[in-house]
Amino acid sequence: MRDKLEIEITTYELHTSKPEEGRAYLELCRKIRTTPKAPGFPFTFITSPSQIKANGGPVESGVYEVECDSMFAEQFNTAGDPGRRLFVWCEHVYNHGSAIKRGYYVSAGLDKLRARQAQRLACGYCGRQYWRDDAPGQWCARAGCLGNEYLKEAEYPLLELLPVYPGDRIRTTPPPAGVLSSIEAAQEKRRESERLREVAAAEKELESAQQNLEAVRWLVARGYSAKNMIQYSHRKGFYFGRNGPVSEALLSHLADGFPFEYRVE
Ligand SMILES: [Zn+2]
Numbered sequence: 001m002r003d004k005l006e007i008e009i010t011t012y013e014l015h016t017s018k019p020e021e022g023r024a025y026l027e028l029c030r031k032i033r034t035t036p037k038a039p040g041f042p043f044t045f046i047t048s049p050s051q052i053k054a055n056g057g058p059v060e061s062g063v064y065e066v067e068c069d070s071m072f073a074e075q076f077n078t079a080g081d082p083g084r085r086l087f088v089w090c091e092h093v094y095n096h097g098s099a100i101k102r103g104y105y106v107s108a109g110l111d112k113l114r115a116r117q118a119q120r121l122a123c124g125y126c127g128r129q130y131w132r133d134d135a136p137g138q139w140c141a142r143a144g145c146l147g148n149e150y151l152k153e154a155e156y157p158l159l160e161l162l163p164v165y166p167g168d169r170i171r172t173t174p175p176p177a178g179v180l181s182s183i184e185a186a187q188e189k190r191r192e193s194e195r196l197r198e199v200a201a202a203e204k205e206l207e208s209a210q211q212n213l214e215a216v217r218w219l220v221a222r223g224y225s226a227k228n229m230i231q232y233s234h235r236k237g238f239y240f241g242r243n244g245p246v247s248e249a250l251l252s253h254l255a256d257g258f259p260f261e262y263r264v265e
Pocket residue numbers: 123124125126127128140141142145159
């Protein structure tokens with residue numbers, strides 16, 4: 001079962017104004033600093049009271065099951081309903097500047113988590129994750145990414161599928177020629193479907209205008225004005241009576257063969 005694994009969380013609460021606990025906290029900080037972390041991440045994640053509340057309250061010591069289908073470099077979710085969002089190291093801050101330090105860290109299973117993260121690849125553009133052996137290759141192959149209208153050339157390296165840890169995308173290389181041609185093909189396919197949509201929209205407008213003309217001619221031929229008729233905006237049909245009451249004579253004429261769907265207000 002690669003989609004879940006167990007880790008152990010240990011919490012701490014240290015009153016740093018007491019010499020012994022102050023030293024213990026410094027020792028903990030040293031451990032935090034020497035634990036390998038993804039580049040660019042802080043030593044600890046800090047959670048505010050509102051974040052703690054939104055995440056189901058303070059995290060407690062114990063064994064947690066981690067969902068491995070959606071992992072991030074220093075953050076993961078626990079299984080169960082509701083799952084909790086946990087960090088490799090986290091400090092809960094209730095009052096800034098307080099001498100009381102509360103937090104938690106992964107005390108067992110971090111090596112397993114890192115090994116699993118190495119098997120989980122993510123596209124840096126859409127965020128979709130794949131197991132290494134199920135990945136479509138080294139690059140994202142989703143049409144929504146390759147053909148995305150906002151995808152700029154400088155962002156092409158984001159399409160590379162890289163392990164979620166360390167998640168460092170600073171030193172990525174541009175895509176190889178095969179990926180570039182897939183991007184160009186996907187972009188052209190999107191542009192082509194946009195052009196076809198433009199034609200379809202113009203055709204729909206023309207069809208509406210033709211129906212409107214036919215409806216107006218139908219009314220005028222029977223001695224009525226079309227001023228009290230409004231065409232439905234997105235459907236085939238018409239409203240009568242928006243600008244005033246509809247006469248009994250017109251109602252019976254409409255019922256007798258108006259060529260489109262209609263409603264009387
Ligand atoms: Zn993607």
